[in-house]
Amino acid sequence: MxxxxxxxxxxxxxxxxxxxxxxxxxxxxxxxxxxxxxxxxxxxxxxxxxxxxxxxxxxxxxxxxxxxxxxxxxxxxxxxxxxxxxxxxxxxxxxxxxxxxxxxxxxxxxxxxxxxTSPPSSTRPASEEEVRPVLDALGWSADDVDTAYPAHVANAGNDHLVLAAASRDRLADLDYDFDALGKIMTERGWTTVHLFWAESPSVFHARDPFPPGGVVEDPATGAAAAAFTGYLRALGRLADDTVLTLHQGVDMGRPSLLTCTTIPGDSRVKVSGTAVPID
Missing domain, CATH: 3.10.310.10 (Diaminopimelate Epimerase; Chain A, domain 1)
Structure with a gap:
């Protein structure tokens, strides 16, 4: 058995x-x-x-x-x-x-x-054609996006659309069209949409809708965290000696803590965490 x-x-x-x-x-x-x-x-x-x-x-x-x-x-x-x-x-x-x-x-x-140690990371700018329907499905306006962090499609084993929220309140208020976003993501081959807000250059809050998997939201997404770390490094926002802290799952009542570090001379990312049995 x-x-x-x-x-x-x-x-x-x-x-x-x-x-x-x-x-x-x-x-x-x-x-x-x-x-x-x-x-x-x-x-x-x-x-x-x-x-x-x-x-x-x-x-x-x-x-x-x-x-x-x-x-x-x-x-x-x-x-x-x-x-x-x-x-x-x-x-x-x-x-x-x-x-x-x-x-x-x-x-x-x-x-x-x-x-x-993740698969190699890579990232590319997301096009307006890719981002606009996602904003519509999320119910976000252009003002809800932090343009200091450009939208990208980032990968460290899977593709994730990376999209910055302009405020913590915007990130907290997640009420999206499940079917519409799921259709877009399936067509694009995206595993999650990695929504994030920058508390500081090394501390971020994230939420990851996952409709292609039949799940409204993922409380902690290690693959997306690795891809996101690679994205930040590619933008020149993360030195190799920086420890990146990601808080996820807080808004859905399942707080999670992910720690990521880059590897000098290597596009892969180290993601660390603990786990406990569920009775």
């Missing part, structure tokens, strides 16, 4: 963070089986690991509606679950988006910390 674990990632309490399903040995499951499990759990993603060697795994991610190439929070959840069973050290995950090594360590309070 398949053992299905439930973890909340990027949090130290089960009431916070982003819930993820984790199956540590999915070698006997078909894609249809995995999709059915993800749909029954109803979390934004469930991670399925296929052991291939010593601390080596092929990993697949499924939302309730489809397979996803890469998912940060489910990677953190799965890695913490592994760390609790096999101990600290590096595990090497093979995703559809490429290799993702994860450092597993014991934190100062005794809990497990997972630090993933």
């Amino acid at each position: 398949t053992e299905i674990l439930r973890y909340a990632a990027f949090t130290s309490t089960p009431a916070g963070g982003n819930p993820a399903g984790v199956v540590l040995d999915a070698r006997e499951l078909s894609d249809a089986d995995m999709l059915a499990i993800a749909a029954e759990l109803g979390y934004s993603e469930t991670a399925f690991l296929h052991p291939t060697g010593d601390r080596q795994y092929r990993i697949q991610y499924f939302s309730p509606l489809a397979e996803v190439a890469f998912c940060g929070h489910a990677t953190i959840a799965a890695s913490v679950a592994l760390g609790e069973r096999i101990g600290p050290g590096t595990v090497n995950l093979t995703t559809q988006a490429g290799p993702v090594p994860v450092e597993i360590a014991v934190g100062s309070t005794g809990g497990i910390i997972a630090i993933l």
